[in-house]
């Protein structure tokens with residue numbers, strides 16, 4: 456078993472390759488939930504949905520969110536009614552959010568809800584929300600402390616961020632299922648996701664770091680040079696006091712990581728890092744990187 460830590464774009468691109476070269480039952484993914492949000496009365500867990508749809512073979516891999524060939528009739532009607540829904544939600548995607556919202560209101564754990572939804576989509580991989588505790592990434596901007604989705608989706612990342620704040624009523628705990636998956640794994644792979652909004656929230660859940668300490672941990676950088684491959688990671692890294700590079704990423708993860716993977720084009724030098732082509736522009740590239748990362752995970756993981 457290998458456990459992956461994932462957000463909703465970079466690591467899912469790697470998982471697209473992993474899925475083709477690994478037994479589905481040997482794949483566990485711990486997914487960030489700090490971008491979750493209630494919209495129009497329903498519950499969106501964007502990163503969980505992306506990973507679930509990917510494994511189910513129904514993800515829109517042009518955008519890396521939502522279902523392929525979905526329609527937006529309800530969203531368009533909501534806008535006509537003047538109810539600002541700033542995230543474009545597809546009709547079939549919304550059905551998942553309605554189901555999740557109802558199950559949460561019934562008092563079910565997000566972990567069990569995710570399992571139910573994955574079963575309905577025929578997903579055999581072990582998709583695990585990082586925690587059952589509600590936790591939200593907010594950013595401090597001139598508009599005040601706003602949800603990350605308001606910054607990135609509503610404001611399109613065009614406003615300055617002064618700070619990144621994680622908000623939860625009680626400290627988030629890693630679930631028993633997450634700890635068991637990590638403990639049963641030969642290695643843990645931190646995929647090329649946003650270090651501040653996708654990976655750090657997972658590592659902040661009580662228990663996971665302790666479970667990872669004895670494991671062989673590989674991290675793949677989401678940066679090439681001083682820019683992320685996509686998205687707002689540079690602004691978030693700077694607002695959190697890190698350089699927006701692979702070096703800043705390595706510093707952010709610290710000694711939890713045993714082997715750092717960076718892109719072969721990256722001008723930033725990290726001692727001991729392994730270099731591959733990490734730019735996953737299509738399925739073949741994802742498979743190639745997955746094979747390289749899994750080879751390292753299996754070789755090194757069996758030695759620890």
Ligand code: GDP
Nearest residue numbers: 462463464465647648649653677683684685735
């Ligand atoms: P989010 O939840 O949508 O923010 O997605 P993630 O946190 O999972 O992924 C965002 C990160 O993925 C960004 O920082 C990108 O730089 C990185 N990323 C996207 N595509 C690639 C790729 O092909 N290669 C690498 N190395 N990183 C990528």
